[in-house]
Amino acid sequence: MKNFTLEDFQKSRLREDLFSRANSKNININKALRNLRYEEELRILQVELVNLQQWISRKNMRVAVIFEGRDAAGKGGSIKRFMEHLNPRSSRVVALAKPTEEEKGQWYFRRYIKELPNPGELVLFDRSWYNRAVVEPVMGFCNNKQYHQFMVQVSEFEHMLYEDGIKIIKFWFSISKEEQSRRFDSRMRNPLKRWKFSPVDMKGQELWPKYTHYKEQMFSKTHTAFSPWILVKTNDKRTARLESMRYVLSQFEYTRKGKSKAVLLPDPNVIIRYYRNIEQIDI
Numbered sequence: 001m002k003n004f005t006l007e008d009f010q011k012s013r014l015r016e017d018l019f020s021r022a023n024s025k026n027i028n029i030n031k032a033l034r035n036l037r038y039e040e041e042l043r044i045l046q047v048e049l050v051n052l053q054q055w056i057s058r059k060n061m062r063v064a065v066i067f068e069g070r071d072a073a074g075k076g077g078s079i080k081r082f083m084e085h086l087n088p089r090s091s092r093v094v095a096l097a098k099p100t101e102e103e104k105g106q107w108y109f110r111r112y113i114k115e116l117p118n119p120g121e122l123v124l125f126d127r128s129w130y131n132r133a134v135v136e137p138v139m140g141f142c143n144n145k146q147y148h149q150f151m152v153q154v155s156e157f158e159h160m161l162y163e164d165g166i167k168i169i170k171f172w173f174s175i176s177k178e179e180q181s182r183r184f185d186s187r188m189r190n191p192l193k194r195w196k197f198s199p200v201d202m203k204g205q206e207l208w209p210k211y212t213h214y215k216e217q218m219f220s221k222t223h224t225a226f227s228p229w230i231l232v233k234t235n236d237k238r239t240a241r242l243e244s245m246r247y248v249l250s251q252f253e254y255t256r257k258g259k260s261k262a263v264l265l266p267d268p269n270v271i272i273r274y275y276r277n278i279e280q281i282d283i
Contacts, residue, residue: 042081
């Protein structure tokens with residue numbers, strides 16, 4: 001495969017010069033161009049997120065964005081890009097560990113209430129109270145009584161938050177079974193990512209239909225007008241990151257919105273509001 005030489009770079013003053021040399025030497029630069037386009041789109045959307053955060057802070061708004069989905073769906077990677085340039089004084093990530101013995105004896109929502117956004121703050125939840133809707137019943141971490149009590153209470157809980165002025169955005173990152181398997185294999189081969197792979201992950205493929213059952217129960221009972229579920233197709237990680245950013249930005253009329261010339265309307269083929277007959281990729 002042909003590559004650029006040092007002389008090619010030395011004689012190219014503009015990006016267009018490199019493109020011309022690539023064409024003349026029959027060098028395939030499609031992947032590099034895709035990477036450049038992604039990085040530029042990401043940068044522009046991150047500028048918009050900074051503007052949004054400053055507006056939220058000035059308006060004393062309280063905003064929570066929930067990232068849910070199967071293991072390896074790309075929640076953590078998206079949160080990382082959301083947070084990359086935000087002011088840590090008025091934004092934070094919540095990723096709670098398993099509850100302590102003391103917390104197990106408390107009302108289920110209590111430990112999440114303590115993490116809700118303060119005035120002027122944007123909080124991103126890397127998993128949330130919805131652990132009890134899917135992961136916990138699938139893995140046997142809660143009993144039937146606890147599960148059903150949660151399902152009865154959660155919409156009322158979110159309605160109280162809505163009435164109190166907290167803006168909640170609920171994302172479900174949707175991944176196909178085949179792509180999840182591929183990402184699990186990739187994690188195990190990468191020593192820098194192996195820590196992400198847990199015993200719960202190992203059960204993800206084996207218990208796929210059970211996850212699907214509880215996911216569908218969650219959607220049907222907790223998708224409301226005041227707190228809808230937004231599905232994000234994540235087989236393409238980079239697209240999912242960009243489109244989830246666009247969705248969040250599209251929900252607010254903040255100062256200087258769109259000044260960066262970014263496309264702020266999410267792709268409806270990637271970002272989909274849940275409805276019962278929707279075609280999903282993680283069934």
